[in-house]
Amino acid sequence: MSLYADLTTPAVIVDLDIAERNISAMAERLRRSGVAHRPHMKSHKSAAIARRQLAAGAVGITVAKLSEAEAFADAGIKDILIAYSIVGEDKLRRLEALHRRASLIVTADSMAAAKGLSAVGMRTGKPVRVLIEIDGGLHRGGRQPGEDTLAFARALRELPRIEIAGLMGYYGKIYAQRDEAGFTAAVRVEAAEMNATAELLRGAGIPVGIVSTGSSPAAIYSHELQGVTEVRAGNYVFFDASGVGLGIAREEDCALRVIVTVVSVPLAGRATIDAGTKTLTGDRAHGREGYGIVVGQPGIRVSGLNEEHGFLEFDPEAEQLKVGDRLELVPNHSCVLPNLCDRVAGVRGGQLDEWIRIDARGCCY
Numbered sequence: 001m002s003l004y005a006d007l008t009t010p011a012v013i014v015d016l017d018i019a020e021r022n023i024s025a026m027a028e029r030l031r032r033s034g035v036a037h038r039p040h041m042k043s044h045k046s047a048a049i050a051r052r053q054l055a056a057g058a059v060g061i062t063v064a065k066l067s068e069a070e071a072f073a074d075a076g077i078k079d080i081l082i083a084y085s086i087v088g089e090d091k092l093r094r095l096e097a098l099h100r101r102a103s104l105i106v107t108a109d110s111m112a113a114a115k116g117l118s119a120v121g122m123r124t125g126k127p128v129r130v131l132i133e134i135d136g137g138l139h140r141g142g143r144q145p146g147e148d149t150l151a152f153a154r155a156l157r158e159l160p161r162i163e164i165a166g167l168m169g170y171y172g173k174i175y176a177q178r179d180e181a182g183f184t185a186a187v188r189v190e191a192a193e194m195n196a197t198a199e200l201l202r203g204a205g206i207p208v209g210i211v212s213t214g215s216s217p218a219a220i221y222s223h224e225l226q227g228v229t230e231v232r233a234g235n236y237v238f239f240d241a242s243g244v245g246l247g248i249a250r251e252e253d254c255a256l257r258v259i260v261t262v263v264s265v266p267l268a269g270r271a272t273i274d275a276g277t278k279t280l281t282g283d284r285a286h287g288r289e290g291y292g293i294v295v296g297q298p299g300i301r302v303s304g305l306n307e308e309h310g311f312l313e314f315d316p317e318a319e320q321l322k323v324g325d326r327l328e329l330v331p332n333h334s335c336v337l338p339n340l341c342d343r344v345a346g347v348r349g350g351q352l353d354e355w356i357r358i359d360a361r362g363c364c365y
Helices: 016-033 047-055 066-074 089-101 111-124 147-157 172-176 180-203 216-220 241-246
Strands: 011-015 061-063 079-085 103-108 128-135 162-170 210-213 256-267 270-273 301-305 310-313 326-330 343-348 351-357
Touching: 011 016, 016 047, 016 216, 016 343, 047 061, 047 066, 047 351, 061 066, 066 079, 066 089, 079 128, 079 162, 089 103, 089 111, 103 111, 111 128, 111 147, 111 162, 128 147, 128 180, 147 162, 147 180, 162 180, 172 180, 172 216, 180 210, 180 216
Parallel strands: 011 343, 061 079, 079 103, 103 128, 128 162, 162 210
Antiparallel strands: 011 256, 256 270, 256 326, 270 310, 301 310, 343 351
């Protein structure tokens, strides 16, 4: 019988047993470490999956965009961290409306952004809770750890209707690590920098209730996050070929997959599937070559992608593929795929169990 014959390919699926196992394992790990979890929604953008994470003990959710926050608030999830500076009067007016109906935390790393947040607080009469963003080494945003953050916090404290709730950092350079020693050292640096800055502010009389850091690798090594109060892991819910390449996941931990059909076998040892960059993403994997994992068939390599075609290479003496065969692929970067879909198939035991709506799909502003 054809693999998931009731689904038209290419079909993005979530193995719910695996995803729920990942959610439960992360929740238990963080409970043991005494670190709260505010998972990032970028990986799935789905209220149905967010509710599973909240039921497992998450204290709220994290989003990257104002439009995502609106979508999740519309779905009834109201405790939201927007981990992105809100800049521009159009967005501030929308933030104001959302601030009136949800429990928000926002971030700031400039007085220009902070003054806009202060104006929102003044218009609503409701203080805006702010995490000061710390530059974790990628230099994509944030104040520098230490004195620069302290100076900003002192200026921020003078703005009306602003409540400094704590600090937030993203130490994305952790993805350059490849072994336990490297991850451990990176997480220790992450925690040390965040805690040193938090103590500097506290010593100046500025309360720091939240010390928020994260990434899935940091959350996995959360026993090294002493002093950090919460993490914002996202990718862990699905994992992907990058996680396998980094050594933080196994193929069997990867919950988000794509069912594809072989549509051509032009040469011995070559085959073409009906999924390209518009389904699988052209992102490269950390620590791996190719464009995904063919589940259970390590001898088949996803060597390239066009928009609607994927190219497979294999030893024709060891592997045989024919037109019409179905395969199951783990993508390089799972966070991209749900945003390309209105819904994904939630499966259990090889059968369709439910359709999962991607509530914040296409939220681009």
